[in-house]
Amino acid sequence: MKIQELIESILKGSQNLGTFTLPELLSFAKAGSVNGLAVAKESGKEFYLALIGGEPEGAIYTDEKGERYGDNAVMLIAGHEKFVLSEVKPDLVDAVVMGCRIFEKSRLTTSTNYAIPEFGKKSQGIGLLTLVIQRDREPQNGVRVSIRRDGKVVGSDVTTDNGSVGFRVMHGDYECIVQDRNQQIMSSRIKFNEKNPKIILEL
Incomplete structure (x- = not known):
């Protein structure tokens, strides 16, 4: 049984506690030490969050x-x-x-901060950064890609069949570290903004 099917079967006999935005959900769950499952569905995308004692412990995204x-x-x-x-x-x-x-729970609370406007500051913007890793113009599958900002890793994933990975991050400058299947490491500086959402890196 797929994990999503397990969740749907569990939810059939469960009590609905309400509908929340992510910041509201985390606040409500923490205040009540809730054990539960939260589901968001929109435009062919599905998000599942599993909470134990009010803390987010598991997450699934499907499209x-x-x-x-x-x-x-x-x-x-x-x-x-x-x-x-x-x-x-x-x-x-x-x-x-x-x-x-979920191992890096700070990512969840960071993502909620994006939804809260800071008065007096111009929004930096947030979007989906797509990186495509190629060698001799051929997409590279199974390559580990990490991005860092101010010395901190803000995203890490492995490329798919089309050589791509995606990260939802703030616009700005990042260091991209690519480790290929031969354990060779390459580092590049990249600039991500709404005019430059997709970046191709050649190994």
Whole structure:
């Protein structure tokens, strides 16, 4: 059984606690030490968050291209989604979390900050950065790609069949570290903005 099918079967017998934006969901769940599953569905995309004792422990993202789990799923949450939260027994939530555990929980709280405007400051903007890794113009599958800003890793993933990875991040300058299947490492400086959402890197 797919993990999403497991979630849907669990939700059928669960009590609905309401609909929330991500910041509202995290605040509500923490205040009530909620054990539950939250689901957001929009435009062919589905997000699932598993909460234990009010803390987000697991995440899943699905679209027509496939699934992402854990930290990779969290990176694709924009912060404007509406999550329907249902109360679920902790052991059932545990079963879900085993397949999609979140290790970098700060990414979730960071993504909620993007949705909160800072008065007096011009918004930097946020978007989906797509990196395509090629060698001799051929897409490279299975290559580890990380991006850093101010010395901190803000995203890490492995390229798909078309040589691409995607990260939802703030516009700005980043260092991109690429490790190919021969463990060779390449570092590049990249500039991400709305005019430059897709960047091709040649190994």
